[in-house]
Amino acid sequence: MKEKRAVLSSILDRVRNRFDVAAAEVGHQDAHERALLGFACVSSDGPHANEVMDRVLSFAASLGLARVAHRGTELVHLSDERPRDEVTLDWASFEEPS
Secondary structure: OOHHHHHHHHHHHHHHOOOOOOEEEEEOOOOOEEEEEEEEEEEEEEHHHHHHHHHHHHHHHOOOOOOOEEEEEEEEEEOOOOOOEEEEEEEEEOOOOO
């Protein structure tokens, strides 16, 4: 598990340092060979948020520290009396490379 934590810390730290996004391990904490990482970006422009998330996941995968097994994106529109904001939530499930 220490090796897994080191790999995940490296991925998360590098993503946070390069992009203005939130990043965390959000699932599979007890699994030795799997991890679920979540990335979040807040933007008033949905296409821009999607572009940022595409770059984040491409960068994380390009590190070669783990294989991206699955990917999902959710665009959340928040609105009430205030101007509309958009939130993009991205997740990626990583596995140890074969």
